[in-house]
Amino acid sequence: MGKIVITTNVSLDGVVQDPDGEEGFKLGGWFGQFGGKDLEEWTRVETDEALGAEALLLGRRSDEWFATRWQSRSGEWADKLNSMPKYVVSSTPKDPKWSNSTVLKGDPVSEVSKLKQEISGEILVYASYQLVHALIEHDLVDELRIVIFPVVLGAGERLFGETSDRKPMCLVDTRTLGEGLVLLTYQPV
Template identity: 40%
Template sequence: MRKVIVSEFVTLDGVMEDPIWTVPFNTDEQNQHKFEELLGCDALLLGRVTYEGFAAAWPKTGETNTVVNPVRDFSIPEGFAERMNTIPKYVASRTKTPEQMKWNASLIQGNLAEEVLKLKQRPGQDILALGSRELVNTLMQEDLVDEYRIMVFPVVLGSGRHLFKDQDQLKTLQHIATKTLRSGAVELTYRPAK
């Protein structure tokens, strides 16, 4: 069965919102690592807000292989943007219609947990969930996340939307790996404890 892998950027104090704060720490090492992660999957699972942001940015990025932003532009590995633009995307949204789906995307219709479970049962590589805070929290509550890859950046924002919302159900995770990048960012990998 395919795994759902949640891959997130967070600050030291757990904020994930508007990750422009990652740019000063961006390196070729990080970009190559994230590209390899993307190559290990053959589908993206996205919430509406993340889908809209990505769909607006990645086609332009594919023209130059350069990420353009207000902090500093940076290059990404050859093929990264092409992979992002061509990989199938499954979007969870209560406001979008199937006709509004562009950028190689399909709207998840019906019960989210049931539809994600169907995706997991299809043959293929793993499914990568990026950003998409509301979606990730729903997947976690439904025990549909097989692995968490949380890249923590040495930044404290003090406010902003946190990756994990308050919930009344304890979730225990098992540490699998730690990868320290030269920039000071650290990727922590966890799986749900059995």
């Protein structure tokens, strides 16, 4: 059985919007600005995580965003991401942009539930925050890996959206990346 793992970067106040500053959000660009030299350790952790995963699960816009940035790259991390199976949840019937991708048609909750039954190992979710909100709401997330960047933005799209009920989590690991980043790992209770 597959394990859905949300892996993401957030500000101290939970903002995930426009980390690279390319979306035009007035507070964007916080990833590089506040990651600094700690991004070397972050890259090692993210590479190891990808190397141990079986698939990626993405929303349509995230598929497009990652495809434009990763298809031309090479190296251990890029080669793994480009070659691994990707599953794209989309209500818009478009062809996926990233290599080795399949569009999940139909109800996203039932499609992701089936995917968890078909794949053994970790299924990573990068970005795709509308999808993340739905996965959390429907109790499909098995683990959250959150890298916290040392900045409070005060505005922007947050990792967590509204839910119909509480979603208790258990902290299962903490790790410092460099001098200023913290990786927190949670699992639902």
